[in-house]
Amino acid sequence: MCTRAYTELAHLTAARDGMPHLRQVFTPHPVGGKTSEELAAYLVNPDPVSGKQIMKEIIDDLIVPLTDDEKKTGMQAIAAGPATFGPDTLDNLQEAFMTNGMTDYLPIVIPTEEKVEAMLKGTSHSPDEVLRKPIQGVGYLAAQWGYTVRQVAVNAVMAGCKPEYFPVVLAMAAVGSLGLFGSTTSSGSAIVINGPIRDKLDMNYGLGALSPFAQANTTIGRSWTLMGKNLTNGGIPGDTYQGGQGNQLDYNNCIIAEDEKNSPWPPLHVQFGFKREDNVVSIFGGPDIRQGHGARGAGAEMAMFDQQISFMCQSMVGGDGALGILDPLVANRLVEQGYDTKEKLSDWVYKNTQRTVKDFKESFLAYFHLYPLALQGREPYATWYKLPDDAMIPFFLSAKQINFVVCGGQANAFFQIANMNHSRSESIDKWT
């Protein structure tokens, strides 16, 4: 049983899991927030999808013998649609790609065979090399489609990437779970790029680093969404995408080329165990990015950026981490405050960002995701649920959940902070 809002998702998920004829009953939406009396009424009223009275439908579903279709076993092939589109005019191809849900609704570069071949020259890898094997979907949202280097190249062309950007796009694709994460939470992505390739691709990490002022930043970011849509069958509203409000980050996925020269600290990829000369892409995911608007203690001799960062973290979703995006001016002032390493700053934010057990218990995340883990004895949640409501607990699980990168044009000592977790880092050099 599920609610009417998820009719399509329920049918498609069951079909992808090998049960296209799974008997399903739907109630009105939502069931959350309804009284016992209202829910009792649901049960004796019609299923909004089938029109049958719900309890009668349930009983029938349990006792009416199976049809031949319901008994079927064996393998069923799934089609991904035509291998090519056209021949047709560029305008008509734009329209075809858009109406088939293969774009982000901005004009694309039409991926002709010639353009795809040119893109493939950006890597030494075979076009037929498999980055992810297709696996029968089991459960939640994204279908387990597979893809090759050539299929990634098609999406890179569409996004407007140059062939020299292709190793970065391949490294992102190698991560496996691509853009347009389908959860109802509308989570988005941020992608950090480190290493000398930033200059080779003329990426912008100075003035307006997060805005559309460089082709590499813009198109590499766009490719993440197109790949999520096309390579893994993601981003289909009502099916593989359920984000209630969506996320504007999905247009470009906040590409952050770190300003390694003007940062007083080692770059992010070095923190993750890579060498400084390595080229690396790091993927982050979570709800949002917010403006820090300077430091606490405006007008004071020492601006307290650490306190402002901690203050902003208080309203985050605690299960997701934090990614501070600091202008070099902010990073250097933090060094003046005594944070001579990023780790010292992460540690201070972790220790000084706390909340009461009551606040934690009343959060959406705790109620739905963490309480079930506490019931299974998973720490620290099991312990937290035994503490009194006014006990103070850390907001984040560890200091490692709090990361910092440096970029910006040093126009003002501002920073932004993403409520995002680091999911994975991947070598770009592997894909040249």
Next chain:
Amino acid sequence: MKVNRRKLLSLLGMSPALLAGTPAAADHKKKVAPAASESKYTAVSPKGTPPAVQLYSMAPRLDTLNGKTLYLVDATGFFGSDKLLQNMQVWFQQNMPGVKTVFRRKAGIYGADDPKLWQEIKANGNAAIMAIGH
């Protein structure tokens, strides 16, 4: 990021053609290709490769619910599915008292497997209904 003088002039609304003189304007005229949009192209599909799907036969149905044990499983812990199923228990008690119902909440977060519960249902139950709230 490099910014050159020609680009800066463009940003100020001054065409780089001003620097180059009239030949640039002439060149611009030459580049207007008539009916270019009528040329036809073939585009490659950007789609990945879906998996083949193993089909499963549904479990055989019961001949009657009378005297049988029916598990009602809150599958996700999302809002309301527990209350809905508990109301279903009441409905069975009132309307089909010969049916024994057992309410369970699946362990772990919504995507997590719960093999212990499946084992329990297999051992003690005759049928199960899973509900997902929201």
